[in-house]
Amino acid sequence: MQMIENKNFSRRKSVLQHPFSAFLLLGLFLSILQIIAIVTDGEWPRTSVINGFATVMIYAIVGYGFSFLLGYAGLASLGTAGFVGFGAYFTAYFLQANMPYIPYVVIMIAALVLSILLGLAVGFISLRIEGIFLAIVTLGISEVFYQLFNSWMPVTGGPNGARISEYPVFQSLLSMSPADSKRAFYFVLVVVNVLLMMLTYNLGKSRTGRAMLAMKNSSSAAQAMGISLLKYRLLAFLLSTAYAVLAGVLFMSYNRNTLPGNYNIMLSLNILAVVLIGGSRSLLGTFVGSFIVFGITPILFQNISFLNENAWIINVIIGIIIILIVMFYPGGLVQLFGSLKAQVLKLFRQRRGNPQQETAEPAEESNGEKANLESISAIRAQIAQELNSFGQQARNTGPGATRVAAADALPSDVILRLENLSMIFGGLKAVDNLTFDVKQREIFGLIGPNGAGKTTVFNCITQFYKPTGGNILYRTEDGQVIRLNDCQVHDIISLGIVRTFQNVEVIGELSILENLLIAAHAQCRTGLLKQAFNTRSVRLEEKHLREHAEKVIDYCGLTAVKDLHPVGQPYGVLKRVELARTLMAGAKLIILDEPAAGLNEQETMELTQLIHDIQRDFGVTIFLVEHDMGLVMNICDHICAISFGKKLAYGTPREIQNDRVVQEAYLGTREYSEEAQDVQHA
Amino acid sequence: MTLQAFLQSLVNALPLMGRYALITMGIVLIFRTTATTNFAQGLIGTFGAFVITWAAMEWTTLPLWADVLLGMAAGFAWGVFVDIALIRSARKITSAGKQMITMGVMMILVNIIPKVFSKIVLNNLPGKSISTKNFEFELFGQFLYIPINGIWAFLVAVVLLGAVFLALKFTKWGLGVRATAANETVAQMLGVNTRLITAFSWGLAGALAAVGGFFTGFGTVLNVTLMGNVQVFAFLACVLGGFSSFPAPILGSVIIPLIYVFAGNPHIMGSQAGIWQNMITFVVVLLLILIFPNGILGKKLVKKV
């Protein structure tokens, strides 16, 4: 049954062309329009229509950049207008008749560099706090720019606007006529549009795009997988800034004049609408959005004077559309069409009698659980051998300079040591002078009643909290001893420490396979530029990653669902995805945060087996925090019990179970019984 | 820079403080009760300002304060509408999503205001004007002046905000607002009708914005871009002061006007002052935010993982 489903899928895929073809087709269409216009000498399509499409293309470029910010990083900005204006005015200033000759490309690059520097400064300040403050700060940027455009007469021409006398390159260098230059520039716009669509597509599909999506869906998971939130937010912001400035440069080059009023808040809001309408991650959708917002009036409604005079109606409708999309259709028109398409296809499928959505291989069938678990386990051992060759590469990366303790600070059989660890929140001592060792390759459990501080210990080790006292020492793969307190949260993973989350943090907007690819983010080496051009080294790296991921998926029994999104999958599957991520990251120390939470008995058994197998096949150390005593007592080599942040006991499961102090901590004591019963019967 | 120029700048800052504070109060009320940055705040205020002007010109027998109340009512209505109809109806919305809804409202307002009020010009409200004249006085031997409506702006802001803070501290509603701001779920469990509370807070924010709009537009030709500048600095005031309490952003709305007037002072900045005023203010504010990332009076929140 499963095979048929996959075949349908791949057949559909080969029919669906690569999106690049769609981009090229669009470019072709736009070019043909202009060619016909040239042939008919402006009869049809009319010049206003051609100019309309030029405008659509220019603002689509802004939209592509904005989609990084909104669709990938999940941030909203209100500063787009300012940056577009900056590009336009910068170009105008240096192309004025009385300025010395500067090559066009140099001007363009200078504008980009300056704006990136500005974006860095502003972004660094505002993105450090919280993402939502970006909108406030960018609003300010736009105001500042607007005042400049409107008041700085000598440079920007003030309220009269800026003007350049000649079309750059074509007229000034090649001495073509103004009309021909403008037409030539139209083709430049087409080329730039198509190129940028391709580059943006590549970036979106690359690990950079994945990292941003991870950050947007779950900032905790992203950090745990080595993604620096500040870095990627800044990157998204800079990209959107660069695209906006480029569009401004092109705007000025095509139109040769501009007014300050072009760069007010309406432009920023319109760009937002463009991206929302199209679906924030779809490039063709963005183009369509740009057409709807900027193109409909000049292109389609030229002759409808009512709408010309009452453009405000369209704007109000666009505002309403923004609200409706955010409230009901976050995926924009694309989502709308996608769901319509899905509905139609579902009808077809039901007609043909194909089977329904698959779920994960129940890694263990419901009959004869124990026997089946064992056979699955044996299969895993085989897969593990192939996996171990990947694993070697994964673990050998480490952060650059971290303070290293003496190599003999830890006995050779200890991988993690907590030394007088303390965490104080406001006056409250959540963790109080806690000390214990975790030995190499063992399964270690941390237990304690509710509120004992287990999660806090956890977060301290993984640097989600900075401990207020004590040391956390860790022995890396190559034998160095590092003090974790000195590390940043997103560097932890490159030391080989990977954690899971109590409320499973999976990235909803990525498929399960892609969720695993994120886990290897910290190991990748290819730079941003290479990713944009999808060079050979990038493709090789991706291929390697995917092969690795598929093996891990087989190991964890997720093969059937690897291309599905996590939404709607049973909790047991999601837990396995999180575990798979730790394997993918080449973990040496896996920290599990209540892995059995929310699982039924069957799922808990399967999980227990998986944890056993992982430890057996990969020689990793496993540290878990858990409430399910069945799981803990069954699986752990050593357990530390804490209460009120203090250590109660340490030992083997049996020792802990029989420990009176531990029992008291959980259940209270019977001693108080006598006096209390007196009170009760008084 | 002479002493006179210095003192005059300080005096110039007072009306600004009044106007900014009115908007800032609304922003922080909304943010602390519903975790939304309402970018439509300025335009709601603009709408209110237009309503006041129109009422003043339509109904010349009504006293000015009645017109202002009318404008406040309009602002109140818009605030309640946006909260109930939009923000509340969208269940699973992220903070960025709520921001974008308010941006959609911006788009709508910025286009319908000129249409609805296409013939309004606010100059001297016949017969009921607060004077557009200046009040001249002497301080430390220097002759200074302040527009009379500027005095009104400052005083009205002090009174209104004072009333709001007193209400926050001593009334049942105020307690409900602070409880909701602290922990909405717990407040609900204790019997607080948080929906009513937040709707009222949004409404109050709108009403305050209308007053702010009125003073900002006084003596000018009303334009839909009236509050653009003010809103930006009101938001920055919140970031500068710190979002974690109600009074902290007001500190921001006191500091920023001071920076603003000196950034635009020709004695310091020369004749180009008008061009760079926004930029200088902005840069200084950003630098301050760099030093105080959680606001001057803000507290760093440790996020629970």
Added chain:
Amino acid sequence: MSSMLEIKDLCVSYGAIEALKGVSLSVEKGSIVAILGANGAGKSTLLRTISGLVKPKSGRITLAGDMNITGMVPYRIAAQGVIQSPEGRMILQGLTTEENLKVGTYAIKDQRQNGPSFTRSQQIKQNFEAVYSLFPILYDRRQQQANTLSGGEQQMLAIGRALMAAPRMLLLDEPSLGLAPLIIRDIFRIINQLRQQGNTILIVEQNAFQTLKIADYAYVLELGHVSMQGPASQLIHDEALVEAYLGGQKA
């Protein structure tokens, strides 16, 4: 004896996770009923559902025999006299001790109290006196910022806050959480006192033995369903209880 709270076949899910799978229980008027069980068993979910913070998939919650409060809006459930002292105490930041207590008065409904001639402010005054006499330390600290109180004092504040509306049904979610043993003893003594004053209390706890001493009846939740129940005096000697918490298998 009449039942104050009756829960039948309550099923609650958080997305894919089934937190409560058909839980039924009842609380007699004027008694203390304990809900015990290890973490993740669903105890807090139960209280959150009763308070209306979570909508159940199915099942019924009936108050005082005739009022169906299943899935009602939280503030109206509070107005009906079902008030919770939440897990972790959840003191409202930025408010003083007295203001925290005052928030509890939102749920007071005039007509439920001592007749129409008793105004709301009189009711509030009386409730303040009652709570302060129960927790004198809160009176001493009434003007202090609530988050400067110690853990035990905050727990008293949370309970006092729930009492401010003279609830018909008091829900206590893990009052012993994070408190030193001596303080826990004081808290439980006060809870006992409350029952003697005629209050009806549903208490969720991990601390089994102390709770069973003061409770009349108890239910043990395991993975979302009731695995054991009975009079507290019986359960307290039951060895199966230890197993339910710490796992009985010899490793």
